[in-house]
Amino acid sequence: MASPTKLRLDDVSMAFATPAGPFQALAHVSLAVPAGRFISLIGPSGCGKSTIFNIVAGLLEPTEGRVMIDGEDATGTIGRVGYMLQKDLLLPWRTVLDNVILGMEIQGKPLREARERALPLLRKYGLSGFEYLYPNSLSGGMRQRAALLRTLLFDTDVILLDEPFGALDAQTKAHMQEWLMQLWSDFQKTVVFVTHDVEEAVFLSDEIHVMGTRPGRILEGMPIPLPRPRERSVTLSPEFVAIKERCLTLLTAAAPKLEEAA
């Protein structure tokens, strides 16, 4: 897999000014994501995962370091990556179809064209029959699907997913993970995924980066050499379990520090 680097974080640090003095949210985070790769960030809460996303999306200017997309400096520029926040943020006054085309609409694509492009995809990816409904009549899983399609239809190569399945029940979650894998292989996007769920991270990713807190930083990156496509049963294989254990060890090692500090 000698694909070129799509997204790179160069020694990114972020400090916030608080009444109690500067707070170091991120310290010297460097990350290189090859094109088409699916990587996950896991870590305890407060490790700066969302801060990384905000910086990559251009919503926050890092105190130090650069964000490179396709070798170009993209620090502090918006509209370069698709960003799906934790909440689905579907607009209640728009139909599912019109929610999904929001990105294209903002980019100035004519509405008709955008709808024509989105309709077959809605139908293909499990939202058929929901196109003209309003979000309040959708279940949690369906809302996440719509939000994800909105992110994908915003034509960027890089997609940031911030705990998209965090609020779903276990069964729906498993279902959505497989659905996401399908989308990922169809759309060939570079994905950065944030989750609290170690098993989810191992199951989905090519690479996992475990993060620590105070300051937020990357402790260790590890490849997941499991072959694709992955069946659900892979979660029981020894390699899978070994990787999961390694991640959990790193996470628990990072956790006590949090208690000390508190």
Next chain:
Amino acid sequence: MAVQDAPRSTELSGMTVAQARPAAGKSARRLPVQKDWPSVAIIATQILILAAVIGGWEVAARAGWLDAFFWSQPSAIWKTLIIFFTEGDAWDDIWFTFRSTILGFIIGTTAGSVLGLSFWWSRNYAAVLQPYIICFESMPKLALAPLIILVFGLGVTSKVVIAIALTIVVSTLTTYAGVKALDADGEKLFYSLGASRWQVFRKLVVPFCLPWIISVLRVNIGLALTGAIVGEFISSQHGLGRTIFYAGSTYEIALVWVAVFVLSTLAVIMYAVVSWLENVLRKGTRQ
């Protein structure tokens, strides 16, 4: 709890009902049931009450229990009503009051909503303006009415301005409440998609605040009418408010009642239209 208490309570009460239903216990309380009357019965009762009030009033006035000079009586009011519509300039007065109310309502609500929405554009601007708005809100605006009449004259303009003064603040503050309730993540989503501020405003802020803007309409139509009437009380050559004021000062109590009655009818119609409008708009916003 009730289940545990049950055996003891049956022993104590020793009543046949309690024995038959041991689980019910001594403090068994039934869900209060209210039986709905058929709508015919409701309407019949309403008509009956109205007839009783009018009939009682007439009888009391004729029997001398009520001073008809101060209170007038239904038969005299009816006669005056007919004269008011056939010989007076009833429609001119109604039109005058209606026009100032509607103009004040539209201008006040629109300007207030625009002002409220404008606070989204700059936090500094909002912070600077806020104390002034709150001052203006807490001030009894009707106290300004004499001044407004002096400045804007006896015509329709002064009434419209009073109606605007009453409605604009409510719209501004309510719309601003909507702006403040806006989820920061929503804006984040828009900006992450590369949106401009204008796009965020048009596609997120305005539709989001619409339910707030709409929720004020019914309140504002009432306020606008109040403003217009008070303006006419102070000084005017036309309008239902002027008619009431004029009739009152010349002891034509029957005419006061007629004008109040016509005014109420006008208010009910406007209120109904605005409620309908509110429903239509609310369906459009899906909230």
